[in-house]
Amino acid sequence: MRKYVLEEYVLNEYNASSKAREDVSHFVLQSGFQSIAKNDKRKFRKSKFFKLLLALAIYGKLFIRLNKNDILFVQTSSKVLEGILKLKKIKNFKIIYLIHDIFPIRYDDAKAHKHEIDSEIKGLNQCDYIICHNGKMADRLEELGCTSQLIPLTIFDYKTEAFIPKDRPLTVPCICFAGNLGKSPFLEKLDLCIDPSLVQFHIYGMPKPQYSNLSYCGSLPPERLPLEINGSYGLIWEGSYEVWEENNYLRYNNPHKASLYIAAGLPIIVWSKAAVADFVREHKLGICIDSLDELEEKVTSVRQDEYQMFRANCLKLRPGLIEGIHIKKALNRILDMEEKRCRASC
The missing domain is CATH 3.40.50.2000 (Glycogen Phosphorylase B;)
Structure with a gap:
């Protein structure tokens, strides 16, 4: 054979x-x-x-x-x-x-x-x-x-050789999103709704957007992202700001950005009914939300010890993931x- x-x-x-x-x-x-x-x-x-x-x-x-x-x-x-x-x-x-x-x-x-x-x-x-x-x-x-x-x-x-720092202090939470920004219209409404004094955003990808409250950090090759991405969490979301269960592909697929975030040592924020949410819950890798409307409240209510647990669990999975x-x-x-x-x- x-x-x-x-x-x-x-x-x-x-x-x-x-x-x-x-x-x-x-x-x-x-x-x-x-x-x-x-x-x-x-x-x-x-x-x-x-x-x-x-x-x-x-x-x-x-x-x-x-x-x-x-x-x-x-x-x-x-x-x-x-x-x-x-x-x-x-x-x-x-x-x-x-x-x-x-x-x-x-x-x-x-x-x-x-x-x-x-x-x-x-x-x-x-x-x-x-x-x-x-x-x-x-x-x-x-x-x-x-x-x-x-x-x-x-x-x-997710193959990477990137070095991951051991600690990411959780002062003002910073949420990262990496992906095709042309297919992420939810960011436009999020830019209008988010209070940057409570939660900050770092956005990576193309095409280059124009935001008021979200910080655009450029477009990087995928192999460099785990090294360069900087924040407290990684967000998995697709399409519009409002989420519908009907015909939603996230119910079945594993977005590759979930692997990117784990490789970067970033706890994950994901729609609660996404298929990958089961993996996040099982391994205690982050937060599952029903809608983006509850994003600020959910993130700001996470205790420091709880966040460090999410982070430690990501780093625990990382060696196998990158191999x-x-x-x-x-x-x-x-x-x-x-x-x-x-x-x-x-």
Whole structure:
């Protein structure tokens, strides 16, 4: 049983998607998988022609090298996966597919989005193992008809060498938010509502905004953020200021910024019904809120000893997180299952 990984690299535009894929490739290689090809789109993101040539080159390498019962780890786009699945039918290898984003599962009315959902599930069902974000995502995928073996990741790992100071004094609480600011309109209303004498904000990302009460701290490469980010908490929020449970993707996914904040030693503030809120509660990593209206009250009521407990728990998880413990555990679980299957069939 030979183990291969299709390495995945996308253009780094100071967002989490490129960092997450690069880190996963790194940790999978550390787990004993051999690189079979690199899906490296950093140099020609906007060229469909060169993307096509790259995909064809990848398919050629897979066809030549993969044989029956070999294992291929992929985390690529659905279009590239579609071609790999066609090769799988010919060569009969195994596929481990890691989900980064699968937006159609957010819809409560599955019938109204049947075509979109069925298209995603059809591809997943042709894979042997699916590494999904968490148990709630696994339950939702099963509910929508996914029959492949589902392995919850729990949380994404975050490769960094950044030094984390031992103490962050909690005087005036400072909340950090890092992400795509163009997709974070809630910040505009927060800028009008927040009292900077009670709670301060440090904002990281692009495009550059104009705020009155929130401090913009620039855009930094993801690998530098754990070192440079400066504050008391890290906020996980998406979309508008007002939050609705209906069709909310946070109910199922693990935002990569949760891993960033833990890697930076920052306690987390998150919507109480987000999937990652379960992880925050279980490990006592921060505060869960029902709405941004209660943000000031919740943060200012945290005692110093309580905050230091949140911080200590983040730092406790950090060593495993930056070494890839979660993806490695998922892979080991899959490989154990494959070995048992092979022994049973021999």
